[in-house]
Amino acid sequence: MTTTAVPAAGAPASGAPAIARRASSNRETWVALGFILPTVFGFVVFYLWPSLRGLGLSLTDYQFFSDTSFVGLANYQRLLTDETFWNAMLVTVWYVVLNIGFQTVLAVLLAVLLHRLTRSVVIRGLVLLPYLVANVVVALLWFWMLDAQIGIVNQVLSWFGIGPISFFGSESWAIPTIAFVNTWRHLGYTALLIFAGLVMIPRTLYEAGRVDGASEWQMFWRITLPLLRPVLALVLVITVVGSFQVFDTVAVTTMGGPADASRVIQYYIFDLAFERLDYGYASAVSVVLLVILSVIAFVQLRLMRANESDLA
Amino acid sequence: MVTVDADVTAAPTSRTPGREAGGPTPGRVLAWACLVVIILITLFPFYWMLRTALSNGTTLATAGSSWLPVDFTWGAFRRVLGLATLEEAQAEGGTGSAVDFWVYLRNSVLVAGLITAGQVFFGALAAYAFARMRWPGRDLVFFVLLTALMVPPIFTQLPNFLLMRDLGLVNTYAGLVLPFFFMTPFAVFFLRQFFLGISREIEEAARLDGAGHVRTFFRIIVPMSWGPITTLALLQYVQAWNEYFWPLLVGSERSVRTLTVALGVFRAQTPQGNPDWPGLMAATLIAALPVLLLFIAFGRKIVDSIGFSGIK
Numbered sequence: 213m214t215t216t217a218v219p220a221a222g223a224p225a226s227g228a229p230a231i232a233r234r235a236s237s238n239r240e241t242w243v244a245l246g247f248i249l250p251t252v253f254g255f256v257v258f259y260l261w262p263s264l265r266g267l268g269l270s271l272t273d274y275q276f277f278s279d280t281s282f283v284g285l286a287n288y289q290r291l292l293t294d295e296t297f298w299n300a301m302l303v304t305v306w307y308v309v310l311n312i313g314f315q316t317v318l319a320v321l322l323a324v325l326l327h328r329l330t331r332s333v334v335i336r337g338l339v340l341l342p343y344l345v346a347n348v349v350v351a352l353l354w355f356w357m358l359d360a361q362i363g364i365v366n367q368v369l370s371w372f373g374i375g376p377i378s379f380f381g382s383e384s385w386a387i388p389t390i391a392f393v394n395t396w397r398h399l400g401y402t403a404l405l406i407f408a409g410l411v412m413i414p415r416t417l418y419e420a421g422r423v424d425g426a427s428e429w430q431m432f433w434r435i436t437l438p439l440l441r442p443v444l445a446l447v448l449v450i451t452v453v454g455s456f457q458v459f460d461t462v463a464v465t466t467m468g469g470p471a472d473a474s475r476v477i478q479y480y481i482f483d484l485a486f487e488r489l490d491y492g493y494a495s496a497v498s499v500v501l502l503v504i505l506s507v508i509a510f511v512q513l514r515l516m517r518a519n520e521s522d523l524a
Numbered sequence: 525m526v527t528v529d530a531d532v533t534a535a536p537t538s539r540t541p542g543r544e545a546g547g548p549t550p551g552r553v554l555a556w557a558c559l560v561v562i563i564l565i566t567l568f569p570f571y572w573m574l575r576t577a578l579s580n581g582t583t584l585a586t587a588g589s590s591w592l593p594v595d596f597t598w599g600a601f602r603r604v605l606g607l608a609t610l611e612e613a614q615a616e617g618g619t620g621s622a623v624d625f626w627v628y629l630r631n632s633v634l635v636a637g638l639i640t641a642g643q644v645f646f647g648a649l650a651a652y653a654f655a656r657m658r659w660p661g662r663d664l665v666f667f668v669l670l671t672a673l674m675v676p677p678i679f680t681q682l683p684n685f686l687l688m689r690d691l692g693l694v695n696t697y698a699g700l701v702l703p704f705f706f707m708t709p710f711a712v713f714f715l716r717q718f719f720l721g722i723s724r725e726i727e728e729a730a731r732l733d734g735a736g737h738v739r740t741f742f743r744i745i746v747p748m749s750w751g752p753i754t755t756l757a758l759l760q761y762v763q764a765w766n767e768y769f770w771p772l773l774v775g776s777e778r779s780v781r782t783l784t785v786a787l788g789v790f791r792a793q794t795p796q797g798n799p800d801w802p803g804l805m806a807a808t809l810i811a812a813l814p815v816l817l818l819f820i821a822f823g824r825k826i827v828d829s830i831g832f833s834g835i836k
Binding site: 237240241243244245247248250251252253254255257258259261262263265266269318321322325326328329330333334335336337338339340341342344345346347348349352353354355356357359361362364367368396399400401404405407408411428453456457459460463464478481482485486491494495498499501502505506509 | 551552555556558559562563565566567569570572573576584585589646647649650652653654657658659660662665668669672674675676677678679680681682683684685686687702703704705706707712736737738741762765766768769772773783784787788791801804805808811812815816818819823824826827828830831
């Protein structure tokens, strides 16, 4: 209210709207609070408080059925010498590398094919189909198709004199297999994200390229890929953060085996908390996972921002 | 924070820069061949799921690579749905143990339905307050909510499990639903984008007619935004339907077990040597069916929303 210096006589006249406005903006604030109340409640109770509690738990030896005591950073010290943890880290990183490798290359290929060849929503829908089906369903389906004895994949491989391969049952195949299965599920989704980025690239650039005599191949490397960088960075954040948390497929197919070969970090946390009832330690591992994912997201979002100008 | 402002309702403006009037070139034929192969690899497992579900379990192993159902029978569906007698089930390689499929189906419908209703309703309220109302601290609160997008679910789910246990809500519908019921940052973000685009004049006209914010919201904004609201509901329903980790933690008991958890249990109980593959595939197919039906009915909405949901 900047119009306070008014003559006494004029005060009621010009003051009234100001007061009314303030009252109405007060009322707006209250209504707004009412509107966001359930959301804020949900945030505080199921996001904020659990986050703080998780940090707190990671400093205890909480085990469900025995007395709990504060152990400081002991859980984190234990991590340093926990071979299963480091193995889980290694396995997870191996999974992430394979999954992201398959997925990004194939998704860019698929997105470019879709973009160049057809505007059919039906085709885009078909490639998205696996993404809509539950992880558990996908895991069971491939568990059957990749069965060592009578699975169709091994049947087909046998026509070429290959196999049989125990996809889920061998230490070297378990993680690549899970990475492949999840690539199958997510490929369409990732491709459509990239497709959305392709649509934003101005058509005139391609026309100019064609006038200059550039081949499709050159246009892909010189126009498409550079302009896609911000979208690719975003897609990478999503897929890396998502694939670090692989759980469902492992839980349904290999349960971490054989011999810890597929005991990824999230399955290890689940195992610690609910099988070994070592809740405090499990919390510490989940804090480490949080930190890793935050760093990845932060770094990648910074990279994305650095490249943002490309599309401007 | 994130800058994917694609308009979801608008049909994708996918002009295909590569599309030329000329006939097929070797490059285009090759590109189409690639696309067809990808689509086949995407769709074949669904066919194989159906083919196996319609096969007879006892003779399946003798014709592992038969392209048609082996010894065609509806038996697998009948025993999954609890319609087959013990003898019938065992004659076709099933275990004859009760599956309680209808209970799990009911649980999944109920849980996914409640979660979706809560997320969409409260999400819409909050999104309106963030998009259309002025109140102190609005942008800060919004930013804080969005940071919850970056927190990996497992980090909050361990402490949330303890909260549910302390409240006595483990193995109840409330326990399954509550953590997701009041908010997901995605719903708020998603709807806010649309509400931001609604013209002020419409609201001002309503204001002149004496409507307050609550009335404006329910009578004008919600009906106007029916498209995005349906899209959001679809996305959240599919996600809630497919959720595995949380229902596994708090809904392990038969009476509240959802389909995804039931499938995991079903798989864990099948004997290692000779699993009832037709039974498993029939169950996975039925578990995927609601999503497949939603996909057939609303495929375009789902496909169009993917470019947007890149912030997930």
